[in-house]
Amino acid sequence: MFYINYVKRLIDISASFLAIIFLSPILLFTTICLLFTGEHYVFYFQERVGYKNKKFNIYKFVTMIKNSPNIGSGIYTKRNDPRVLFFGKFLRKTKINELPQLFNVLFGQMSIVGPRPLVDKTFHQYPKEIKNKIYNSKPGLTGIGSIIFRDEEKLLTNTKLPLEVYYRKFISPFKGNLEIWYQNNKSFYTDMMIIFITIWVIFNPNSNLPYKVFKDLPNMKL
Secondary structure, eight states, X not given: OHIIIIIHHHHHHHHHHHHHHHTHHHHHHHHHHHHHSTTSOOEEEEEEEOGGGOEEEEEEEOOBOTTGGGSTTXXXXXXXXXXXXXXXXXXXXXXXXXXXXXXHHHTTSOEEESOOOOOHHHHXXXXXXXXXXXXXXXXXXEOHHHHHTTTHHHHHHHOOSOHHHHIIIIIHHHHHHHHXXXXXXXXXXXXXXXXXXXXHXXXXXXXXXXXXXXXXXXXXXX
16 A cells, blocks of 8 residues: 555656656657647647546647547547548557647546546446446556557457447456456566566567466456
């Protein structure tokens, strides 16, 4: 509990502050590129469910056209989605679009590791018992759900079911099980291994390492 209540926040502050400084050239370069490409705006702010189910605005670099949640496939993004901007494809593939969330971590709205913050629509697809527990930890920049569903766009592209039905029947239950696993196993070791695996799968996207490290992890069979 000492780690959860004190050390984890200290790590979040230190890691996010140092990462912002270290990655500032990438943040600045991305900002300039977005100002002069696409629709010429830089940041995307979206309300998400956070710690103890309270709402907050998540920060991201823009990767899609304006009003994209209200057109096409809505809140679900498929592979080669026509709403994704040309430079946005690169940002999404490299996960650079997620870097502004370091400021969410620094400000105390998020943690480096935790459950991914969801929009209301997907959050309310969880059963009540999961909704009551999933955000007993601050939402994370990365997490076990983010790792396992790192190529969610591919899953949504390949399904023949309506996207909302597929998400509700298959993805949401699996994600819920993963996030409950994290709540039951959160520790310094778990967080450090999730950070390591996050970096690993960026360079080895087809790796099965999460299941080798965490042998009791719920098995995702989609």
